[in-house]
Amino acid sequence: MAAKTLFEKIWDKHVVQTMPDGTRLLYIDRHLVHEVTSPQAFEGLRMAGRPVRRPDLSFATMDHNVPTTSEDRMTIRDPISAAQVEALRKNCKEFGINLYDLQSDHQGIVHIIGPEMGITVPGLTIVCGDSHTSTHGAFGTLAFGIGTSEVEHVLATQTLRQSRPKTFKVEFTGRLGPGVTSKDMILKLIGQIGTAGGTGYVIEYCGEAVRALSMEARMTICNMSIEGGARAGMIAPDDTTFEYISAEDRPFAPKGKDFEKAVEYWRSLPSDPDAAFDRTLTIKADEIAPQVTWGTNPGMVVDVAGRVPAPGEVPGHSVRDVEQALAYMGLTPGTPMTDIKLDTVFIGSCTNARIEDFRKIASIIKGRKKADSVRVIVVPGSQQVRKQAEAEGIDRVFKEAGAEWRHAGCSMCLGMNPDQLKPGERCASTSNRNFEGRQGKGGRTHLVSPEMAAAALIEGHFVDIRNWS
Amino acid sequence: MEPFKSHRGIVATLDRANVDTDQIIPKQFLKSIKRTGFGESLFFDWRYGDDGKPNPDFELNHPQFAGASILVTRNNFGCGSSREHAVWAVAQYGFRAVIAPWQDRNGTRVPGFADIFRNNCVKNGLLTIELAEPEVEEIFQMVDRFKGLQATVDLDEQRVVLHLDEEIAFHFDIDPVVKDHLIRGLDDIALTLEHESDITAFEQRHDTQLHR
Numbered sequence: 001m002a003a004k005t006l007f008e009k010i011w012d013k014h015v016v017q018t019m020p021d022g023t024r025l026l027y028i029d030r031h032l033v034h035e036v037t038s039p040q041a042f043e044g045l046r047m048a049g050r051p052v053r054r055p056d057l058s059f060a061t062m063d064h065n066v067p068t069t070s071e072d073r074m075t076i077r078d079p080i081s082a083a084q085v086e087a088l089r090k091n092c093k094e095f096g097i098n099l100y101d102l103q104s105d106h107q108g109i110v111h112i113i114g115p116e117m118g119i120t121v122p123g124l125t126i127v128c129g130d131s132h133t134s135t136h137g138a139f140g141t142l143a144f145g146i147g148t149s150e151v152e153h154v155l156a157t158q159t160l161r162q163s164r165p166k167t168f169k170v171e172f173t174g175r176l177g178p179g180v181t182s183k184d185m186i187l188k189l190i191g192q193i194g195t196a197g198g199t200g201y202v203i204e205y206c207g208e209a210v211r212a213l214s215m216e217a218r219m220t221i222c223n224m225s226i227e228g229g230a231r232a233g234m235i236a237p238d239d240t241t242f243e244y245i246s247a248e249d250r251p252f253a254p255k256g257k258d259f260e261k262a263v264e265y266w267r268s269l270p271s272d273p274d275a276a277f278d279r280t281l282t283i284k285a286d287e288i289a290p291q292v293t294w295g296t297n298p299g300m301v302v303d304v305a306g307r308v309p310a311p312g313e314v315p316g317h318s319v320r321d322v323e324q325a326l327a328y329m330g331l332t333p334g335t336p337m338t339d340i341k342l343d344t345v346f347i348g349s350c351t352n353a354r355i356e357d358f359r360k361i362a363s364i365i366k367g368r369k370k371a372d373s374v375r376v377i378v379v380p381g382s383q384q385v386r387k388q389a390e391a392e393g394i395d396r397v398f399k400e401a402g403a404e405w406r407h408a409g410c411s412m413c414l415g416m417n418p419d420q421l422k423p424g425e426r427c428a429s430t431s432n433r434n435f436e437g438r439q440g441k442g443g444r445t446h447l448v449s450p451e452m453a454a455a456a457l458i459e460g461h462f463v464d465i466r467n468w469s
Numbered sequence: 470m471e472p473f474k475s476h477r478g479i480v481a482t483l484d485r486a487n488v489d490t491d492q493i494i495p496k497q498f499l500k501s502i503k504r505t506g507f508g509e510s511l512f513f514d515w516r517y518g519d520d521g522k523p524n525p526d527f528e529l530n531h532p533q534f535a536g537a538s539i540l541v542t543r544n545n546f547g548c549g550s551s552r553e554h555a556v557w558a559v560a561q562y563g564f565r566a567v568i569a570p571w572q573d574r575n576g577t578r579v580p581g582f583a584d585i586f587r588n589n590c591v592k593n594g595l596l597t598i599e600l601a602e603p604e605v606e607e608i609f610q611m612v613d614r615f616k617g618l619q620a621t622v623d624l625d626e627q628r629v630v631l632h633l634d635e636e637i638a639f640h641f642d643i644d645p646v647v648k649d650h651l652i653r654g655l656d657d658i659a660l661t662l663e664h665e666s667d668i669t670a671f672e673q674r675h676d677t678q679l680h681r
Contacts (some may be wrong), residue, residue: 002609010563013675014675015668016664016668016671017664017671021524021645021646021649022646023646024656025661025664025667025668027672027675029670036499036500036552037552037553039502039620040502040503040553043502043504048658050658053668078500080500080501081499081500083502084500084501085500087502110601121569129551130550130551131549131550131551133584145551146551146585146588147551147552147553147556147585147588147589147592148504148553148554148589149553149589149592149593149657150588150589150592152658153657153658153661156658156661156662157658157661157662157665157668158672159661159668160667161657161661163644163646194545194574194579195487196544196545196546196572196579196583197547197574197577197579198578199579199580199583199584200543200580200584207555211564214497226549226585227549229545229548229579229583229584230584231584231585258548279577297487297489297548299487308482313546316574317486318486320484321485321486321487323582324485346531414491414496414550416497416499416500433489433491433550435489435491435492435549436491436492436514437491437492437495437514438491441495441514
């Protein structure tokens with residue numbers, strides 16, 4: 001049999017049929033649903049009198065609109081947000097879909113709760129009306145974001161019509177240096193290929209540096225695949241994956257004999273040694289430095305020891321693009337990144353708001369205070385993460401440092417809830433997008449790793465974590 | 470969905486690369502549970518000043534672009550969030566087609582449009598056209614020189630024609646699946662449901678692999 005990649009193995013197993021036009025009807029194993037991109041899809045079903053084909057394979061929660069303060073969380077003050085959240089409740093009830101509502105212990109960002117509950121396991125196809133669905137690829141799944149029309153299509157048919165994407169192998173050789181994280185790996189890659197560099201491809205991340213990462217760190221890489229233009233990013237499952245899935249309190253993960261059988265299958269998924277990819281790229285992990293974005297897309301990024309670039313100095317970006325970005329960001333070319341002062345530090349999002357992220361930050365800031373000039377908002381990715389952090393005393397470390405300790409949601413990653421930057425405010429963020437206005441109109445976002453955010457919140461400006469104590 | 474065959478209209482330009490869906494339709498408009506009403510919020514933060522009045526510096530507010538229905542822009546249009554609201558906003562503003570250049574970066578072809586956005590366009594009958602960079606540059610220059618320039622996008626013929634004294638025409642390539650879909654204005658779900666028995670048969674042999 002011909003050698004196959006991880007992607008091809010999963011793709012081939014899910015083709016229901018080749019359509020007359022050459023597209024494939026692809027079966028979808030898990031559909032994650034949230035309040036923002038689903039109401040029009042449910043409305044479409046209602047208008048056509050169609051049921052949800054497999055409500056048992058659909059899982060819903062509210063995350064984007066949800067206020068994260070204890071006072072506001074249960075009674076959403078913004079009537080339009082409240083109506084959208086209420087619509088999800090109504091739709092899930094009407095169509096029989098499992099909803100992790102605000103009072104649930106499992107409420108949180110869809111991409112955090114999927115893996116946490118064992119909904120995400122290797123070999124599956126997973127979709128959600130959210131571009132960061134690529135996160136789940138860390139388990140060796142084919143997972144990608146879709147629009148609302150496709151959400152409706154999956155609800156009605158449990159399938160999608162897809163043209164087969166191309167494959168792109170990104171190998172990280174060697175090991176990461178101290179203070180350098182998987183966030184820096186993905187930002188480095190995007191800086192290199194650009195935000196459209198992966199368009200049309202599914203990326204498989206591999207190599208020694210990837211194998212050495214925990215599941216949570218792998219999720220950070222796959223999460224930002226879409227920031228490089230790739231709808232999906234994948235990592236072959238291994239013992240690290242199986243160990244994560246076998247942890248207690250993953251209600252949907254297979255158990256006992258089923259688990260053993262599953263692992264046997266999952267071990268067959270990694271790309272065959274001689275499988276061919278449409279494109280390959282190698283990056284030396286040991287040469288990656290902590291990354292900080294300076295512009296208005298994630299590809300506008302430099303090493304923390306670097307400087308704000310000048311127009312004309314940035315490969316893949318026109319002079320005009322860079323001028324526009326610098327004007328928006330209020331930055332002058334030549335400024336050392338470590339001289340950039342911050343107003344806000346946001347720790348959260350589906351990229352970096354898992355328990356490991358919080359443990360690392362807590363170990364860095366323990367016993368210290370935040371800089372007076374910065375506001376620090378810490379938003380766990382799920383209520384489970386919040387609970388776990390509180391059990392470990394991590395919430396106290398944050399509070400004693402002067403940070404605001406919140407409830408789960410997408411929060412300031414996109415500011416659909418009340419957590420937003422003010423015009424001109426500058427923020428170090430562990431999230432995934434530094435687009436204009438993303439965190440609030442006029443807000444200026446710099447993407448960094450959790451470790452870099454921790455050091456920055458203490459000093460009030462960026463610091464090179466590698467030579468900071 | 471309304472079938473797309475050919476369309477003639479005023480061409481507007483937006484001289485920016487990597488226009489993300491957060492710019493096309495900002496977050497506050499995603500709270501709607503309806504599928505309509507997004508056109509007036511298209512490019513909201515660029516299009517309106519803090520006082521809520523149209524920002525005269527923003528290209529689409531220039532008088533010669535009033536009533537434009539063909540948008541020409543730069544590479545990687547529609548990147549970022551999967552929000553279909555972005556496509557609804559572009560279409561409901563009145564655009565029937567968007568043109569962006571593909572790029573050659575070190576031998577790799579970088580598409581003019583982001584993946585999910587392009588896909589969402591197909592579902593809504595909005596035509597995305599990729600041309601080579603020099604061709605897009607030429608359209609930018611012509612639009613700049615001839616105020617109110619009109620063009621015809623002919624999907625059947627796969628041509629963009631600029632209506633000047635001496636017409637300029639560009640051929641474009643398009644995925645035949647997308648072309649067929651747009652020309653016939655197909656309803657995907659109904660089509661797929663014709664294969665319901667195949668889906669059921671697949672589920673019967675596939676469920677054992679779900680490991681639930």
